[in-house]
Amino acid sequence: MDLNRNNERGRPRQEERLQKVLAQAGIASRRHAEEIILQGRVKVNGEVIRTLGTKVVSTDRIVVDGRLLSIPQNDYAYYLLHKPTGYITSVTDPQGRKTVMELMPKIPRRVYPVGRLDYDTSGLLLLTNDGDLAHRLMHPSYGVEKTYRVEVGEKIPEQALKRLEKGVLLEDGKTAPARIREVSPKGRGSLPTYEITIHEGRNRQVRRMFKAVGFPLSTLKRLRFGPLELDPSLAPGAFRTLSKTEIQHLRRAVKLT
Structure with missing residues (x-):
């Protein structure tokens, strides 16, 4: 894809990998974002992209499944959910099972679960649209x-x-x-x-x-x-936003400053 990467003053614009941009926008985890790209579900400036590693800039028009992507700038959300049993840790489910997102119907930003808890497992589940943080928290090299x-x-x-x-x-x-x-x-x-x-x-x-x-x-x-603990007072099915201190501790845990 041949894109002009210079602004009107001739300086290069900030480029990001497409899968990273999708993750940061809360579309999916970075790994799932790569699958979405390979499936041909993403267009950049009208062109279907199937190549991982394609780089984009903030002025590119990105469409996922026919919907224009709005890329947030430092507009992240972080939630701690007390997952009950009987829900799957997914944004959607083709089999029609209940997902953890049904427990959070009115949150202002789209987020996705970090890692998984089984259908029969309960407890602490982190949800965010911070793609970099989510990727590192799940990567085994960081030992969370x-x-x-x-x-x-x-x-x-x-x-x-x-x-x-x-x-x-x-x-x-x-x-x-x-x-x-x-x-x-x-x-x-x-x-x-x-x-x-x-x-x-x-x-x-x-x-x-x-x-x-x-x-x-x-x-x-x-x-x-990691540094997060399940609140004893948080009932199954309830959730809360993370404090600034908790977010800082999470980022430090995976060497994000």
Whole structure:
């Protein structure tokens, strides 16, 4: 695509990769934005773009699925949602299942989930239109930690706990070392409860780890994501905006200043 990248004074305009611009505009995560481009759903100045890495400037006319893209300038939104079970972590679902976006119908800006929580998993979910931050939070090289609370049907022996800590072999490779501790409540009828902290983000990883050592989970809930913690007072299905301090801590965690 041959675009004039100079302004009327002859200075080059600021260029950005197209998939990054789509992510920053809240269209999708950067990875999903690449899929949208490859599917031929994006036009720049009237031309269908299918090449990843195509660069655009702020004056380019970008259309996605027939809709003109409005590129925000430093107009980011950040939300912390207490995801309940029974919802999928997606913007839309072809199968018609309930999505987490249905819990946030009146927010002023379009955002998307950072990472995933399974249909049967509850807890802390971050949603934003800050593409750079979302990309880094999900990238394994930044080692962002996630802490989950799990309940199992019986007490896990020390040997199995050590296997979880050292890493267990799954069908997609051995997991990285994890931290785990028992936090079982006192009293009759309570299920053995543990907290596990990992920094990977494989599909259904925590469930698969416990199943691999012979202890399938009864419940799974995410309590922490990087520096963010789930508010005890935030009811399932409720959400709130992040504070400036929380946003700064998140950006520092992935070396964004």
